[in-house]
Amino acid sequence: MAIVRLEEITRQFDRVPAIENISFEVPDGQFWVLVGPSGCGKSTILRTIAGLESATSGRIYIDNCLVNDIPARDRDVAMVFQNYALYPHMSVADNLAFGLKMRGADRQTQQRQVQAVARSLSLELLLDRKPKQLSGGQQQRVALGRAIAREPKVFLLDEPLSNLDAQLRDDTRAELKQLHQRLGITTIYVTHDQIEAMTLADRIVILDGGRIQQIGDPQTVYTQPANRMVATFIGNPPMNIFSATYHEGHFAIAGQTMPCPGVLRRAIAPSPGQTFDLGLRPEAIAIGSPQSSPPGDLATLTAIVELVEPLGRETLMRLTLPGSPTSFAAIAPGRVQSHPGDRLTVSFDGDRLFVFDRATGSTLYPA
Template identity: 55%
Template sequence: MTATLRLEGVTRRFAPGVGIGPLSLTVPAGEFWVIVGPSGCGKSTLLRLIAGLEQPTSGDIYIGKTCVNGLSGRDRDVAMVFQNYALYPHMTVAENLGFGLKMRGVDPTARQQRVLQVAKLLGIESLLQRKPRQLSGGQQQRVALGRALARSPQVFLLDEPLSNLDAQLREQTRAELKQLHRQLGITTLYVTHDQVEAMTLGDRIVVLDRGQIQQIGTPADLYERPANTMVARFLGTPPMNLLPARWHSSRLWIGQQPLPCPDTPSWPLNSEQTLTVGIRPEHLHLGEQGLGAIATLVEPLGREAIVRCRLLESPQDLLWLAPSHQIPQIGDPLQLQVSHLYLFDATTGAALNSKPS
């Protein structure tokens, strides 16, 4: 059984001016939502509030139709997987998987059946008699997931569960998590600092910064229509270029250069208005008339390269994602055309109308 998760004006204050919220969101039953944001933005605190490990200063948390503010963590019907797995070292894998059921007084026969079911689901049947110290990091991670799943929770909370794995195993386990969610359909809230995990796993992404929600949307929404410069720069590898600009003589200017655009801009701008222009590295292309720049650093990635460029007549740098057949040498002069750009308020960072592709 799965349930809708709802937060209404939830805050958690640790000291005056220190904490998170107010936060309001609704995760529909069965959806997989990912929370991302820089270190210290409140991601883990939010999970701990939902799990009942901390109590909100104000606001309400609902699981299904039940307000769970006054319930202990064990009575909320949620299961949480931590970054460090938190397995009991003296117990076997089977005992770890069944521990939560044992604490709830589940009959030993039913408990054994559930442990075997979960072990088969995660492909760890052969590990049931081992102790955690005899397992690899990936195997321990599966056991931690299995212990949470064995309880058949209404809400599944994961706090950076893949961060201790190497890159290859993290990618493999990420795919397995996605498949597992398709099979089980448990309402899931997943915290990560890894934007690749967020973009590939989430039905929707919640971007947090300094304890506040910056934007909620599908991965495509956030990437293509960021609400502000924080979201724009946080999502995307390499990150979006954010450059100071001004509107002058019906043209955008970066430093002393007019910004070449494929169409006439139609934004409602004032003469001499200062702005922040956003350009993703993949939206830059070599052309005869473009932003003049010099290649200062080249980072080959195989089929493409990240090229750091210094704009002419400007102290600004920008990143260009160059295809393999156009990778320059350091010091080469470049003319970079822009196929798509974003405009942001120079003071608040809020998005203005973005230019269509």
């Protein structure tokens, strides 16, 4: 196990930066997730840590050892790829033992490690099979097992679940989390799926455009996003964003108004006519006007139903404000009787409002 530290890492391809000034430190034994949209640089960071890419500038430390000039095979890290990368002509047992064999482990050590890993990943009955005789989930467990058998200092996982179907992905994600809890090996995991990031991570690193946007535990990045990008990327369904103008204690949104909470006015001191982007998560928007909410907490607006998506215990509704081309999402409990084109009342919870700078996207409220 080891600490992984990156100091001002930049990687350029043909003078175009893929990542810029990346700095963070993963404590020993923690599970960190790099997440962001396609092309944000998360896989480049992982490959640079592994030694498969060379940093243009900056320093990488593993277990307090500078590894910039150390080849990948000598960094004592194990990487699991999206496509499994199993040897098709080898049995499961031979695939699991391959890393140990390459490091010169004796046959007894190889057999002992393979049996231990097979037990931990429920692969004991599959050791004689070839990869083509395995399901996708079983192949992924073999790829993970090959990395575990080496007992590396660091695990690097590059979207290892993206080829699995939804149910198998959920199951394997749970297995992966339990496995980390048992082994406690420092792990860095790359995904574009924010649900994986939220459920697996001790800390999440959100990236966009090759730069870090925010680092924090899952609850913090959800409730206290650093900017509009983080706010809209973390959360499913994503946060709704409304263009608004401040006037005399109210926000004007698409020709309708909602009160500006006093605590918000004191925090950001808005000027008359000043424009903002307001954020509300779908769970902060109620269909109708709940009678249980205290007066003044809710802003009641008129909306038009665009789409109704029943999800069983709740219904996701996509709506628009009259005169606005932008749709937004709200979650209604249970089954609803609304249909596309219907007009209805929605209530915005002002106490759960986010305010972003229109130009920079930075979070103005809550601080």
